[in-house]
Amino acid sequence: MPKPETKLRLNIASLIGAVFFTWVILLLFPVILTTLVYEKQQRLRIIMKMHGLGDGPYWMISYAYCLDISTVCVICLMIFGSAIGLKFFLLNDSSINDYSLHFVFYFLYINLQISVAFLASSAFSKVETASVVGYIYVFGSGLLGWFLFQFLIEDLSYPRHWIFVMELYPGFSLFRGLYEFSHYAFQGNLTGRNGMMWKDLSESSMDKVFYIIIVEWFFLLISAYYIDKMSSSGKGLLFFLKKPFEKFLSPQRPCLQNQVSTVAVEMEKLDVIQESEKVEKLMLEQSISHTIVCNKMNKEYPGRDGNPPKMAVRGLSFAVPSGECFGMLGPNGAGKTSFINMMTGLVKPTSGSAFVQGLDICMDMDRVYTSMGVCPQHEEHLLFYGRLKNLKDSDLDQAVEESLKSVNLLRGGVSDNPAGKYSGDGGLQCIGNPKELKGRYGGSYVLTMTTAPEHAKDVEMLVQDVSPNARKLYHIAGTQKFEIPKEEVRISQVFQAVEKAKRSFKVFALADTTLEDVFIKVARRSDL
Structure with missing residues (x-):
């Protein structure tokens, strides 16, 4: 008599679920990372600061945006997997059929993943580089988890404490959690029992994975916020270690070292010499009677494509008294835009110092923004608001062109491209009120x-x-x-x-x- 038909209980989704769903969840990482780096590369973060958006609201809004997108993706994954009948979702936590175990695990991990993205974004300045590294992290984590970490988990002779250490890597902690879900779902499908339940956390070591994810989430988020604050303030990551040794260090502020200028001073520039002497006196007196004080500011752009470095601003020293209307003139490439970019925090000076209302532009830029209004060239404003509306590339350029044409303006303006030829030496040529300048240089x-x-x-x-x-x-x-x-x-x-x-x-x-x-x-x- 032939053997009765038996149903094959092999569940492929549970068998490869650990690596497959690891890739699915991790694919959110490069999306978040490139979004954060794009804001840095396009200087949207700084422009938002100029418009009054502080660090706290920015972090809350950005974090909430990333969390909303990640949560929606995870919910869609769970709904779609259940709809097509994947045992990976249906068997685990099936007694109450509310997917709470799955959702809590995913929710905790996407919070950790967002924290990792915020921390990693501080190391990148280009979207392309961040995107490549992000996808290497995604596929590398999945492959290492499948071919290495899973082998070590199943090898009972391998020390468990080293497994715990490896799970400190976020990609492996995700893989371990999904591996346990897959293992319990696969065994449950073969035996006709339920998969993983809340009561199985300790037995499966999932409780340790939960603890690791929660602790790392808070630690990395705090670390990312700290690094962001220190990098934007210019104090340096270990600035607090310098306090016990302040008396042995130079009294000058760290990122604004007053280096001796190597500029050859022309004797006929008496007005420039007198202005420099006035600035040096103000620096010694620590006076706040002047709204703006610049002391020996230099900005050098690194060489590119075999070209030598370009000095855009050289030994610039001047002071603007409170209540005075001050204008800066110069031909294309003279360093005007580079100077304004330094004063508004878009770029850091190579050396020298500058103060606005007595606040250092490298140490206290957040406080400087509270007393500063900045109006860039008209297209920069339009580009900023266009990017806020998620316009990119040709769509962004077309929207800017149409907006300018609607008010009879042409796109363009004075440019100080660091790769171009500079007129003059990037230094101050003369200074004074209109009557003094006409009398001195008119003649x-x-x-x-x-x-x-x-x-x-x-x-x-x-x-x-x-x-x-x-x-x-x-x-x-x-x-x-x-x-x-x-x-x-x-x-x-x-x-x-x-x-x-x-x-x-x-x-x-x-x-x-x-x-x-x-x-x-x-x-x-x-x-x-």
């Missing part, structure tokens, strides 16, 4: 005369008679512009000469030096 009148073309030579002869050292600036059609040194003539002499020849010269204008003239002259001099 001449600007005479503009418009005549018929046939009288062009007569105009030149007239100007040479008035001032032999006059210099022609340009000659376009019938209009000529001359620069006349102030020490050679008086205004009355110019008017008298023009009055004699006014029949031939229809239009003339005599003006003092403008700030535009000063700017052009100083910029040209700095390029020599």
Whole structure:
């Protein structure tokens, strides 16, 4: 008589569930990691700080966002696995059929995984690098767990305390939990019994896995927050160890060492020298009478693609008194944007120091933001808000272009690209109020005369008679512009000469030096 038919009780899902579901859960890690690194790479975090978002709200919002996404993914995994009849989900915790054991384990682990992502994000500045490392972590953890860790778990001769040590690695603690779920579901399917229940935690060593996950979750989250605070404040991770040795250390603040400037000082820049001396005096007095104090600030960008390093800002020293309106002028590449980026915390100075309301820009930037308002170039603002709406790449660029066109603006602006050619030496060329600058660097009148073309030579002869050292600036059609040194003539002499020849010269204008003239002259001099 033939043997009655028997049903094969082999459950493939439970057999390979440990490695498969390890990969499924870990795939959330590179998503969270790249999101955090993207905010750092695009400087969204700093811009949000400029708009008043503190560290506490940022961490709460970011953590809640990552936790919501991870929780939804885990719930969908459990629902889908149960819907298609996977014993891995149906047998474990089946007596009450509420999946509480599964959910609690996954919920605790995704919290640990988010903490690991926050901690790991502090080590990366590029999304591409973080993405590659994240996926190596995902697949490496699964493969090592399947081919190494599982073998050691099943080897009863292997010391259990070393198993415990290996479970401190988050990928292995996840694999161990899923391995126990798979093992109990597989055995339960063969014997017709239930899988893992809450009462089986101690027997399966799952209780130790729970303890490890909970402790690591809090420890890594606190560590990530501490590292983030220290890196953003510039104090250094072990700053508290320096307090017992403060008397043996330099009194200067750690990241703003006042290095001796190697800039060759031109003797004719007396205003710059006097400003530097004033700054040194303010630094010694620790005075807060000036809103902004910069002392020997330098910014050097590292060389790329075989190019040498570029010095964008060199030995910059000046002070802005409270209540004063201060403007900074310079040609493209002079270092203006690099200076503003340092003052707003976007980049760190290579050396030197700067203070806003007496607060160090490297040590107290969070407090500086409370008294600072920053308005970047118009497209940077639009890029920031576009990224907040999750626009990327071509969609982001198109949205910015359309927004600018709607208000008749063109995209672009002054750029200080560190890879480009720098005009000047990145240092302060002159400083003073408009009257002082025009008196110091102007030193001449600007005479503009418009005549018929046939009288062009007569105009030149007239100007040479008035001032032999006059210099022609340009000659376009019938209009000529001359620069006349102030020490050679008086205004009355110019008017008298023009009055004699006014029949031939229809239009003339005599003006003092403008700030535009000063700017052009100083910029040209700095390029020599």
